[in-house]
Amino acid sequence: MTTSTVTATLRLGTRGSELARTQSQAVADAITAATGAPVELVPIVTEGDRSPAAIAQLGGTGVFVAAIRRALLEGTVDLAVHSYKDLPTAAEPGLTIAAVPRREDPRDALVARDGLTLGELPPGSKVGTGAPRRVAQLRALGLGLDVVPIRGNVDTRMGRVRGVGEPGDLDAVVLARAGLTRLGRLGAITETLDPLQVLPAPAQGALAVECRTGDARTRELIGRLEDASARACVAAERSTLAALEAGCSAPVAAYAEVAEGEHGPELFLRASVTAIDGSDAVRGSVSGPLADAAALGRALADELLDRGAAELMAVRS
Structure with a gap:
């Protein structure tokens, strides 16, 4: 691609965490490489950064x-770079998602003591996660794990695992593999979780690059x-979330993949809603053209609602 002669510096707003800055810098570098425009990062403190409270409480x-x-x-x-899964499903007036770059692996990853996998953790093991979706799905596996809520950045969470950050008060934590990839922490992973066990969050691993609509x-x-x-997969997953009228604090999972179908590329979407106590779940799947991504997500959400998803989301731990 021909590099343009654009020289005016773009100001990129970013959270101050290491992961946010790493993601933002990668996008900044890609913009500069593609267009010649210099980009500077502008740190911004958000409400989620200020408070130690659980996300659902905020x-x-x-x-x-x-x-x-x-x-x-x-x-x-x-412009701003967001972890797409952090965004509300409703559009923000005056702003637009101008790009969804190539997506990182959206699966969840386990960081456990002694190199253990999920199935090797003994009953009663303390496993930390900040996501109700993960809490619900881990409990639903019936492994007898003690799943506990945690907050903090990636290194803080990993540091609570015995043998990873001494002395440690947890046997394992579950994190997004994408964040570990971007931070160069893949070596800490003891198991990448199969989506058949733990289905990822809608838009996990994807970035949203946002700017003013009129710019x-x-x-x-x-x-x-x-x-x-990446845009089509995220559209399908997030339309499922929106149709369920759920947010990132709900135990909703959705994962779309693009594969070659009989008539060209086709989108395959899976989604689930799991009671937070792990007692029950509904799951479903649908496939169709990439152009129908949002409609496929809504159709799958309707199916899950018909099968009791709303009641499961209302279950309290």
């Missing part, structure tokens, strides 16, 4: 993005990072 979806979106709308920054120049520059398959 109001769930949006606590990590509201301050950044406010800065975008006010013109303090020109045509920035939209064009960002748009060069677009990955059509």
